[in-house]
Amino acid sequence: MSILSVSFLLFVLGLCVLYFALPKRFQWWVLLAFSLAFYALGGLLNLPWLLLTAFSTWGAARYIQSRADAEKTWLKEHKAETTKEERSAYKARGKAARRRVMVLCLLLNVAVLCAFKYIHFLLAQANALAGIFGGAVKDSIRWVVPLGISFYTFQTVGYLCDVYWGKARAEQNPMKLLLFTSFFPQITQGPISAWNDLAPELFSPHSLDYDHFSLGAQRMIWGFFKKMVVANLLAGYVQKVFVGYHSYAGLAAFLGALCYAAQIYADFSGYMDIMCGLCQILGIRLTENFDRPYFSKSIAEYWRRWHMSLGTWFKNYVYYPIAMAKWNQKLGKSARKRLGKAFGNYLPATVALVATWLATGLWHGASWSYIAWGGINGLFIIFSMWMEGPYAKWKQTLRINENSWLWRAFQVGRTFLLVTFIKVLPEVGTLGQGLGLWKRIFTALSLPRSLGELLPFVDNYRNLCAVLFGICLMLAVSLLQRRGSVREQLRRRLPYGVRMAIFVLLFFLIIYFGVPASGGLGGFLYAEF
């Protein structure tokens, strides 16, 4: 079901009516029923894969929890009659058994994810390899990737690891874990929530509240505006640039890249606004995914503010486990002795960052251009980490005042440009085409002689005005967000009539510009990841 459709709005209306009309103990059942219905409407054949992940994770987590509880009881009861060594051996056996179950469950679910997501990429590599020896590997697989598989698999992996590490308690009711896995506002594009954050929100009773309803509805309208007016109008420009950049001047190609940066932000954060707004109406606080990312002063900071739940997931379940692994710590210890303290201190984090960023690239897409995209992001972050000391010295020598607005503006501008260039690389098509766009920007240096040459991808200046208005509004909102929620600020400062007029204007802009632009471009970019 398209989020940008009247049927989705009716679906939400039906959900709200039942959610608040039925006794509160049934609220999470209503969410589950609507989540499964939403998923089934996207393809009934995909449902078994979702159920497999949810129930296998539930079973594994229950085993791990009951085994850990039993171990604790045994150790308490037998403390007096056992030696320290016996207790350690018992604990080690228990941990090994729990780890086996966790690994088996992770392997099963990650294997399903990889089979659907990477099979064509792997077969293409096998075909290329076979081609060297004169052979060929035929790819006749026509599987449809289950909706949201990347998001729900990661969410359940996080839950299982948290139960294994004792950071979360395993849920007894399998249907509650099914809701956690399938909760429809986040299944197609995240956020990837932790059990400890989402479960209390899903399973607590919620009452209909005017403030929640009003603020939630406002955020939904803002999200629809960002997606339907800004992102979808920009999508038309970006498509033209990515297909025809060879014939554009460098400046026009560069403006096309900037359009893509604005489009993907409006698209992804617009979706988040719609879903966070919907959840706010229901009284549920959904994990936020954005914190004004284009105001970041470094790539590392950008990734702490863009798609925050994915960054947190990779940090908790890939980066830390690899950085803290015995073999990696040994590597660091040995490097500290032989190559110096600084080198040894940075090495485990560097190894973990390389793995994390290559995995992040692969998560975004099964292609060499996404692997390169992840690698470049990782390289910048690793390079900044290693150069922290020399940077500090250079800044001291050059007497740079890090708190001055000029320096901060330079850092923000530099990071935005770097991020934009990295972003477009995998989106143009193949890695070669992405590099081709970069080359075009830096080599086709002729100056455009008319507005048509500067913006060859624009065919309707009225739509361009709507896009520019939308981008300025997004910028203003981002600036206001430094002082907290913009909707709260509007409520404090503006009378009801003015606030209502703002949202009515947004609504008409959606109808006038957004609806025609969303005809063939209704999909969300992140749903493809």
Add this chain to the structure above:
Amino acid sequence: MDELLEILNDINPDVDYEKEDKLIDGKVYDSFSIITLISNISDTFDIELGPEHLIPENFNSAAAMWKMIQSILNEE
């Protein structure tokens, strides 16, 4: 405790470790510093730290870290 304070001062000398109790929640330590800290704690006290120990309550202050180290040493 002195050994722990030495490690902490080596990583970030600009913090008053007697008073600071939001090293993680206040983002004084980032993910790189945490790994450096863990490597040095494991090395100095000869203990094994895993992701299960990575909760803000264990790393928000020098006192909390010391408590965690003592608890692991007693377990072993």
